[in-house]
Amino acid sequence: MKLGVLLCGLGRAGATRAFSSWPPHSPLTGLVSASELVGHWTAVFEERGIPEARQSSEYIVAHVLGAKTFQSLRPALRSQPLSPRQLGRIQELSSQRLQRMPVQYILREWDFRGLTLKMAPPVFIPRPETEELVTWVLEEEARRPHAGGVEGSPLILEVGCGSGAIALSLLSQLPQSRAVAVDKGEAAICLAQENAQRLQVHRRIQITPVDVTLERNWAPLLPWGPVDLLVSNPPYLSHQDMGQLAPEICSYEDLAALDGGKEGMDVIVHILALAPLLLKDSGSLFLEVDPKHPGLVGSWLQSRPGLGLRLVAVRRDFCGRPRFLHIRRSGPQRGGGTVDTSSRLQPAPVPD
Numbered sequence: 001m002k003l004g005v006l007l008c009g010l011g012r013a014g015a016t017r018a019f020s021s022w023p024p025h026s027p028l029t030g031l032v033s034a035s036e037l038v039g040h041w042t043a044v045f046e047e048r049g050i051p052e053a054r055q056s057s058e059y060i061v062a063h064v065l066g067a068k069t070f071q072s073l074r075p076a077l078r079s080q081p082l083s084p085r086q087l088g089r090i091q092e093l094s095s096q097r098l099q100r101m102p103v104q105y106i107l108r109e110w111d112f113r114g115l116t117l118k119m120a121p122p123v124f125i126p127r128p129e130t131e132e133l134v135t136w137v138l139e140e141e142a143r144r145p146h147a148g149g150v151e152g153s154p155l156i157l158e159v160g161c162g163s164g165a166i167a168l169s170l171l172s173q174l175p176q177s178r179a180v181a182v183d184k185g186e187a188a189i190c191l192a193q194e195n196a197q198r199l200q201v202h203r204r205i206q207i208t209p210v211d212v213t214l215e216r217n218w219a220p221l222l223p224w225g226p227v228d229l230l231v232s233n234p235p236y237l238s239h240q241d242m243g244q245l246a247p248e249i250c251s252y253e254d255l256a257a258l259d260g261g262k263e264g265m266d267v268i269v270h271i272l273a274l275a276p277l278l279l280k281d282s283g284s285l286f287l288e289v290d291p292k293h294p295g296l297v298g299s300w301l302q303s304r305p306g307l308g309l310r311l312v313a314v315r316r317d318f319c320g321r322p323r324f325l326h327i328r329r330s331g332p333q334r335g336g337g338t339v340d341t342s343s344r345l346q347p348a349p350v351p352d
């Protein structure tokens, strides 16, 4: 399931109008089929400047009819009249869309790499680019010697787990693996735990509330010790980008999930500084970042050789933008479970 503009990159405000008010149009009368209703709501959404009008109406109608996509509905179901209850439900959900609520929150679930995850505002909605990050992590993991064969391996830590999309996908694809997932948001922790339970991987994951910029003592948070894989899609938007968010994002999603500070690097530098402590000697850090960050992160690491981290690869997303980083820990560096932030976490000196 994909909803392009809303979920690809920033989802900027662009040509959209201010919030619409209900009722938006003349009511439908008589017997109405699913196809007719999709046409009707598409026209209403277009008239009100709602982005992705057709996809939105198709998802809503399909959902009320018990399907994931409109295309997957049997032709007979698309053309037979809907019940008054179904009509009412579609109207109710469509009015939420008119208030610019993202479809993922309206449907209360969304697919990520084939897993159906529960969605709830304000927890960040997983974006399709992040599926590419997970694919890359799995490709690299498959190349590791003895990959997949060792009980409890690889050990994974996800920083900023949100709904759990990344960690839960990795666990579902790596049946021997175990994971720790942390997030500073209480709603995110609850939702990730619920998703882990629904997907029956809860025995292999520990989900804990942690603010990565404040936490000093990681030893109790890593019950299995340092990890093979540290993965994060951190908040990385700059203050300038934060000012251009679409209403779907700024009215419904937790802005702390997006706001990476002046240059978008605030949380990234904390993760980089922690990585030598959290990773095994040969461990890897995978990050999703803004296209301007690969250069900044590369320079930041070069100016701190003591961290023993090397940017080994940058991958582009499906739009061709450099968005994913693979950083490898290359030297022995251990802090005994306590992070000395005074030496490593100076205010982020972000190079030009």
Ligand SMILES: C[S@@+](CC[C@H](N)C(=O)[O-])C[C@H]1O[C@@H](n2cnc3c(N)ncnc32)[C@H](O)[C@@H]1O
Pocket: 124, 125, 126, 127, 130, 159, 160, 161, 162, 163, 164, 165, 166, 182, 183, 184, 185, 188, 210, 211, 212, 213, 233, 234, 235, 254, 256, 257, 258, 267
């Ligand atoms: C961009 S969202 C990514 C969520 C999820 N990993 C995904 O890809 O769908 C960033 C997440 O990081 C969390 N976060 C932001 N700052 C954090 C911090 N200082 N410590 C821990 N988590 C943080 C947010 O609550 C949010 O859930």
